[in-house]
Amino acid sequence: MKRIALAVLLLALAPPARALTQPEALGLVSTLDERTHNNGDFAGLCYLEQKEKDKSDVVYELVYYRRSEGQRLLMLFTKPKSEAGKGYLRIEKNLWMYDPGTGKWERRTERERIGGTDSRRGDFDESRLAEEYDVRWEGDEKLGAYSAHRLVLSAREGADVAFPTLRLWLDSATGNLLKRQDLALSGRLMRTALYPRWKKVWSESKKGDVWYPEQIYLYDEIEKANSTMVVIKQVDLRSLSPNMFTKAWLEAKSR
Amino acid sequence: MLLVDFQIASRNLLRHTRRNLFLGGALAVTTALLVLLNGLADGMKASLLESATTLMTGHVNVGGFYKITSSTAAPLVTDYQKVLAETKKHVPELDYYTVRVRGYAKAVSEKGSMDLVLGGVDVAHEPGLRRILQRVDGRLDDLQEPGTLMLFEDQAKRLEVKVGDMVTLVAPTTRGQSNTADLRVVFIAKGVGLMSAFSSFLPAETLRKLYNLREGNTGAIQLYLKDHRKAAEVAARLRTRLAAAGWQVLDSDPKPYWMKLFQTIPSEDWTGQKLDMSTWEDEMSFLSWIFSAVRVLSTILIFVLMAIVIVGILNTLAIAIRERTREIGTLRAIGMQRRKVRWLLLLEAGLLGVISSGAGAAAALALAAGLNRAQIDVPEPVQMFLMQQHLFLATAPAGALGYAAILAAVTTLASLLPATWAARLQPISAMHHIG
Numbered sequence: 001m002k003r004i005a006l007a008v009l010l011l012a013l014a015p016p017a018r019a020l021t022q023p024e025a026l027g028l029v030s031t032l033d034e035r036t037h038n039n040g041d042f043a044g045l046c047y048l049e050q051k052e053k054d055k056s057d058v059v060y061e062l063v064y065y066r067r068s069e070g071q072r073l074l075m076l077f078t079k080p081k082s083e084a085g086k087g088y089l090r091i092e093k094n095l096w097m098y099d100p101g102t103g104k105w106e107r108r109t110e111r112e113r114i115g116g117t118d119s120r121r122g123d124f125d126e127s128r129l130a131e132e133y134d135v136r137w138e139g140d141e142k143l144g145a146y147s148a149h150r151l152v153l154s155a156r157e158g159a160d161v162a163f164p165t166l167r168l169w170l171d172s173a174t175g176n177l178l179k180r181q182d183l184a185l186s187g188r189l190m191r192t193a194l195y196p197r198w199k200k201v202w203s204e205s206k207k208g209d210v211w212y213p214e215q216i217y218l219y220d221e222i223e224k225a226n227s228t229m230v231v232i233k234q235v236d237l238r239s240l241s242p243n244m245f246t247k248a249w250l251e252a253k254s255r
Numbered sequence: 256m257l258l259v260d261f262q263i264a265s266r267n268l269l270r271h272t273r274r275n276l277f278l279g280g281a282l283a284v285t286t287a288l289l290v291l292l293n294g295l296a297d298g299m300k301a302s303l304l305e306s307a308t309t310l311m312t313g314h315v316n317v318g319g320f321y322k323i324t325s326s327t328a329a330p331l332v333t334d335y336q337k338v339l340a341e342t343k344k345h346v347p348e349l350d351y352y353t354v355r356v357r358g359y360a361k362a363v364s365e366k367g368s369m370d371l372v373l374g375g376v377d378v379a380h381e382p383g384l385r386r387i388l389q390r391v392d393g394r395l396d397d398l399q400e401p402g403t404l405m406l407f408e409d410q411a412k413r414l415e416v417k418v419g420d421m422v423t424l425v426a427p428t429t430r431g432q433s434n435t436a437d438l439r440v441v442f443i444a445k446g447v448g449l450m451s452a453f454s455s456f457l458p459a460e461t462l463r464k465l466y467n468l469r470e471g472n473t474g475a476i477q478l479y480l481k482d483h484r485k486a487a488e489v490a491a492r493l494r495t496r497l498a499a500a501g502w503q504v505l506d507s508d509p510k511p512y513w514m515k516l517f518q519t520i521p522s523e524d525w526t527g528q529k530l531d532m533s534t535w536e537d538e539m540s541f542l543s544w545i546f547s548a549v550r551v552l553s554t555i556l557i558f559v560l561m562a563i564v565i566v567g568i569l570n571t572l573a574i575a576i577r578e579r580t581r582e583i584g585t586l587r588a589i590g591m592q593r594r595k596v597r598w599l600l601l602l603e604a605g606l607l608g609v610i611s612s613g614a615g616a617a618a619a620l621a622l623a624a625g626l627n628r629a630q631i632d633v634p635e636p637v638q639m640f641l642m643q644q645h646l647f648l649a650t651a652p653a654g655a656l657g658y659a660a661i662l663a664a665v666t667t668l669a670s671l672l673p674a675t676w677a678a679r680l681q682p683i684s685a686m687h688h689i690g
Binding site for chain 1: 276324325326327368423425427428431432433434435436438467519521552686
């Protein structure tokens with residue numbers, strides 16, 4: 001009985017979790033950005049499993065390429081057959097979509113659902129959260145077995161982002177992103193992302209590790225029955241062809 | 256002399272009553288069909304004009320797009336009071352105007368989701384809406400409260416909601432950020448054809464909030480003219496005058512604004528505000544295929560019927576001439592010129608054509624008037640295409656007379672060949688003809 005009373009007393013007297021200052025919180029997000037940044041090229045193979053209400057599950061396969069210089073990104077669907085040849089290309093902050101069926105390019109926004117799934121461009125790109133958002137520490141909490149910092153990110157004036165507010169849970173021990181919530185301007189939760197597994201690969205161009213989430217679970221919080229699982233494999237950081245990030249290259253590969 | 260010719264032609268027609276009744280009946284039916292089918296197409300257009308100009312568009316719209324970045328477009332007119340003041344100066348034909356907030360959002364309920372073209376309205380100042388929207392459930396006046404939504408019957412079925420249920424709208428703000436609004440369904444209206452498949456209404460202020468718009472911004476100024484036929488002329492004039500007054504104006508593109516918003520505008524490189532003038536026909540151009548289909552089908556049908564009529568006339572006159580060969584020979588022998596023989600036969604066919612097609616047109620006008628008065632409910636699946644809740648045929652006596660005249664002329668022309676054959680008969684051989 002005495003032991004229990006002592007334990008309760010100790011818990012009551014224990015100092016509350018120290019609030020992170022704004023620079024400290026921003027530092028955590030900057031570290032997250034820096035980890036995904038390669039300072040060179042990046043290639044990966046990705047599978048997207050889309051679950052939608054009243055529809056059968058669809059699995060997409062796509063290859064995607066990134067180049068840190070110019071923040072370029074290229075995505076090319078390879079499976080299923082009906083989607084093969086479709087692609088996205090980010091040039092100078094513009095996201096373009098190519099449809100081989102019509103042979104046309106269409107400009108898309110940051111809100112574009114990649115291939116109609118719950119994934120967005122940002123899920124495949126280098127993280128630039130510290131650039132695009134102001135960061136505030138909201139609290140510390142347990143997320144399953146992990147202790148996590150909960151941060152709130154608000155879009156900076158003029159930033160072209162899909163969600164004006166984000167809530168992030170970062171592993172207190174490793175700094176890895178564990179969970180992310182995307183909120184609408186109204187404050188309504190729109191999407192939740194879980195990052196159960198992070199991997200790192202050595203980058204010659206960066207002279208350091210580049211981190212990427214091997215799995216992401218995306219849940220549509222508006223249409224509750226919809227969700228997407230993203231699996232990233234075969235990451236390769238070798239230099240890519242200089243002419244890759246062009247419309248002509250993607251069109252040629254689509255044929 | 257002409258009167259005698261008419262008497263001869265009439266008597267000849269009356270001598271072969273059954274044959275001429277059959278041919279005349281075919282002519283009358285063809286004329287009636289022509290009048291009714293065109294009445295249906297014109298009725299569809301009239302219904303579309305009425306419902307479209309109440310639900311979705313003015314006769315002329317001064318709308319526009321605002322692009323914060325080249326990839327983010329919103330359907331809006333900034334500082335619309337200035338645009339309105341300038342517009343009024345150049346449109347003496349203006350009867351009245353309304354100001355509508357425009358939007359496009361995904362509507363999500365507990366059970367389903369669908370895309371909606373949204374109209375932000377002040378229902379107290381939209382008497383036309385009250386006239387067009389027929390209640391299934393709820394009160395239209397409740398749409399004055401913020402956070403409310405009006406749906407059409409099919410939309411409510413698809414979303415599986417009823418009055419009092421909540422629907423979430425998901426849309427991007429003008430800055431391209433995601434936003435949502437939780438709205439209560441307060442009114443469910445009967446469908447009004449294809450337009451009610453995707454359009455819906457909510458208070459202007461609620462839509463403004465969803466799009467994060469300032470007070471002075473709106474979606475479009477809808478202009479209603481004293482004569483809607485001047486819409487294209489007024490739109491072209493406004494395009495020139497507003498450009499001259501310093502606004503950036505888009506070139507004419509006969510598409511509805513929501514098609515431009517998703518297809519054309521995001522691919523263009525400019526940023527900022529551009530105004531866009533459109534007519535009600537531009538906004539409804541996505542339905543033009545229905546009119547074209549009805550016109551093409553009715554044209555094919557009329558051509559087939561006309562071909563049957565022409566063959567019928569050729570055949571009937573050929574039989575008549577054969578039967579009357581001796582009579583024609585006798586007339587020729589006592590001095591009737593070939594021209595006169597041809598004239599008499601043409602007159603006979605012409606008379607048949609005028610009487611039959613006239614009767615057909617009159618019957619069609621009477622039938623159309625009766626159907627319009629009966630207010631026959633159009634079955635729901637057909638409403639989508641006819642764009643009418645009650646069957647309405649827009650027939651005009653002048654138009655019907657025109658169609659009757661065309662049919663009479665075709666009949667007369669078709670008889671030219673057999674009449675010429677008859678005129679060429681040699682009197683001596685014709686008189687000896689045994690038939």
